[in-house]
Amino acid sequence: MKILFIGDIIGSPGRSAVSLHLPGLKKKEKIDFVLANGENAAGGLGLTPKVAEQLFSYGIDALTSGNHIWDKKDILETLAKDNRILRPANYPPGVIGFGSTVISTQGKKLGVINLSGRVFMRELDCPFRAALREIEDLKERVEVVVVDMHAEATSEKIAMGWYLDGKVSAVIGTHTHVQTADERILPEGTAYITDVGMVGSLDSVIGVKKDVILERFLTQLPVHLDIAKKNVVLHAVLVEIDEDTAKAVSIKRIKIKADESS
Ligand SMILES: [Fe+2]
Numbered sequence: 001m002k003i004l005f006i007g008d009i010i011g012s013p014g015r016s017a018v019s020l021h022l023p024g025l026k027k028k029e030k031i032d033f034v035l036a037n038g039e040n041a042a043g044g045l046g047l048t049p050k051v052a053e054q055l056f057s058y059g060i061d062a063l064t065s066g067n068h069i070w071d072k073k074d075i076l077e078t079l080a081k082d083n084r085i086l087r088p089a090n091y092p093p094g095v096i097g098f099g100s101t102v103i104s105t106q107g108k109k110l111g112v113i114n115l116s117g118r119v120f121m122r123e124l125d126c127p128f129r130a131a132l133r134e135i136e137d138l139k140e141r142v143e144v145v146v147v148d149m150h151a152e153a154t155s156e157k158i159a160m161g162w163y164l165d166g167k168v169s170a171v172i173g174t175h176t177h178v179q180t181a182d183e184r185i186l187p188e189g190t191a192y193i194t195d196v197g198m199v200g201s202l203d204s205v206i207g208v209k210k211d212v213i214l215e216r217f218l219t220q221l222p223v224h225l226d227i228a229k230k231n232v233v234l235h236a237v238l239v240e241i242d243e244d245t246a247k248a249v250s251i252k253r254i255k256i257k258a259d260e261s262s
């Protein structure tokens with residue numbers, strides 16, 4: 001089974017890059033499932049039902065998210081009913097939305113879990129215990145499970161990789177928007193990367209116009225977060241999984257220069 005996981009898609013430049021490159025990539029690599037983090041897909045902050053539908057129409061099967069999923073209020077109703085869009089599973093009980101899901105295509109099934117870290121982030125419930133709870137729930141229905149560990153601290157993400165090694169097929173980090181070069185298969189067969197990266201401008205500070213962010217650092221005043229458009233890159237990882245054992249066979253980083261102008 002081949003799974004493509006695309007990093008945080010940043011606003012319309014990110015969405016354009018996905019629409020431009022995903023169909024070709026799917027065909028070339030014979031991909032079974034496409035997952036992407038969609039927390040920044042609408043104007044850089046949050047997700048709307050319309051933008052989610054647009055991303056599904058490009059060939060994405062399920063969207064994970066993180067801290068920014070709550071930024072656009074009109075997504076709340078959709079989060080309550082559409083289990084192709086996840087929010088981290090370790091929000092407190094009663095919070096709207098799904099923390100895990102099962103998607104299927106052509107007779108294949110895939111479980112997906114979304115988690116959020118707590119280091120330099122909101123104090124949510126324990127992501128490690130939430131992960132075990134969700135795995136238990138999914139394992140009755142699927143063999144292959146992929147986790148999006150949406151977190152800031154590399155240590156917390158690496159710890160989650162070790163904790164889930166052999167329990168899931170892949171632990172993929174998101175949130176920093178910077179692709180790390182530490183992809184590997186852990187000893188018990190779990191594919192791991194600390195951060196998959198983003199689909200956004202490299203002439204930016206993690207997707208936002210650099211001048212705006214520099215102004216904020218220099219003045220400490222609030223600024224309007226404008227999305228950068230030039231020099232867009234599509235970051236993803238391609239994970240191959242042995243369906244009989246649910247162990248990962250390979251994990252490959254993908255970095256495509258995705259500017260429409262290039
Ligand atoms: Fe993000």
Ligand SMILES: [Fe+2]
Pocket residue numbers: 039066067068150175
């Ligand atoms: Fe985030």
